Amino acid sequence: MDELFVHERYLSLVRLARQLVDDLPTAEDVVQEVLARMLQGSSATPVRDPLAYARAAVVNGCRSELRARKGKRTVSLGVDLPELTEEHGQSDGELGGDGDELLAAIDQLPRRQREIVVLRYYQDLSINEIAEALEITPHAVSASHFLALKTLRTGIHQNQSAAGGHR
Amino acid sequence: MNTTDDAQLEDAIRKSLAARAAAVRPVEHSGSSSGWHRRWLPALVAAAVVIIASVVAWPHVFSSQQPAAAPSVHTTTRGPDYSVYRGHRWDLKLSGTSNSGGFIQLDKDGKITLWNTQQQELGTYTIETTGQLQTHWTGTSSGMVNFDQVVVDAMSPIGSAPIFIRSTDPTTLVLETAGHRLTFTKHQS
Numbered sequence: 001m002d003e004l005f006v007h008e009r010y011l012s013l014v015r016l017a018r019q020l021v022d023d024l025p026t027a028e029d030v031v032q033e034v035l036a037r038m039l040q041g042s043s044a045t046p047v048r049d050p051l052a053y054a055r056a057a058v059v060n061g062c063r064s065e066l067r068a069r070k071g072k073r074t075v076s077l078g079v080d081l082p083e084l085t086e087e088h089g090q091s092d093g094e095l096g097g098d099g100d101e102l103l104a105a106i107d108q109l110p111r112r113q114r115e116i117v118v119l120r121y122y123q124d125l126s127i128n129e130i131a132e133a134l135e136i137t138p139h140a141v142s143a144s145h146f147l148a149l150k151t152l153r154t155g156i157h158q159n160q161s162a163a164g165g166h167r
Numbered sequence: 168m169n170t171t172d173d174a175q176l177e178d179a180i181r182k183s184l185a186a187r188a189a190a191v192r193p194v195e196h197s198g199s200s201s202g203w204h205r206r207w208l209p210a211l212v213a214a215a216v217v218i219i220a221s222v223v224a225w226p227h228v229f230s231s232q233q234p235a236a237a238p239s240v241h242t243t244t245r246g247p248d249y250s251v252y253r254g255h256r257w258d259l260k261l262s263g264t265s266n267s268g269g270f271i272q273l274d275k276d277g278k279i280t281l282w283n284t285q286q287q288e289l290g291t292y293t294i295e296t297t298g299q300l301q302t303h304w305t306g307t308s309s310g311m312v313n314f315d316q317v318v319v320d321a322m323s324p325i326g327s328a329p330i331f332i333r334s335t336d337p338t339t340l341v342l343e344t345a346g347h348r349l350t351f352t353k354h355q356s
Binding site: 103 | 190
């Protein structure tokens with residue numbers, strides 16, 4: 001892995017991380033830490049599939065972040081990275097209320113279910129690819145995936161019923 | 168539950184996650200944990216130049232001054248590696264063809280914006296300076312505007328409009344789009 005990989009993948013990895021943590025700065029921290037580790041270790045141990053490796057490492061990093069809620073870290077990649085921002089207004093405008101509620105529901109899923117939903121529907125990974133990234137069995141992925149959809153579906157129906165009741 | 172419900176739910180999840188991802192995007196001109204922003208921002212703030220070059224009709228002389236065949240031409244939304252251009256002093260020449268209209272704007276923050284005749288923004292680039300963007304500029308009747316003594320540290324594009332970057336040699340850098348041309352020539356001092 002080299003600096004070109006960092007430049008090409010930084011934004012997409014931050015976007016992935018942002019799906020798994022609560023704010024953009026944390027997502028950037030996680031990705032920068034992963035990339036720094038990869039840059040340092042790339043000469044010693046070449047990675048067969050850098051993107052898959054980075055993706056799995058980002059998911060793991062987000063998980064650690066959610067567990068530990070560590071303080072702000074400063075990692076120097078030694079690479080010029082683009083400054084990123086999150087434009088909430090546009091997101092709201094595109095999604096509307098239902099989209100926001102759905103995102104909130106996804107964020108409230110148990111950690112593994114949330115990871116699986118993000119990898120399945122944002123990264124378009126197959127069940128087997130998700131299993132490899134999360135280092136669990138495909139069966140476990142399928143089971144969690146089923147539960148996640150069930151939870152989301154139930155939440156939507158409840159919200160729709162509540163909205164109907166208020167009318 | 169039925170298949171239609173599942174498909175709709177999955178589609179809604181995809182759209183929601185995609186929208187949140189799309190909301191995360193690169194920006195310029197503000198503080199950052201990345202080092203290069205800290206490097207150029209003070210210099211840009213110190214530079215008190217606001218120059219708007221609005222060109223109604225570019226003279227034909229420039230339409231005939233086509234750049235030499237370029238060994239490398241990139242169409243890019245991210246820009247090439249500008250490292251070879253860093254740390255040198257450059258003269259900027261803005262030009263456009265007479266039938267293109269539109270204009271190029273260079274603001275005090277070093278942001279270059281290219282517009283077409285419908286005033287649609289074609290693309291925006293940022294000049295990061297290690298020195299000061301000098302206030303001196305000359306506009307001539309031939310339609311040429313020179314921005315002298317700009318030290319280019321790096322450049323990065325904003326937005327998604329494709330801009331052709333021609334690099335004929337290490338002394339020249341050309342940004343070109345839809346009849347507009349911005350040429351950096353290595354300063355001869």
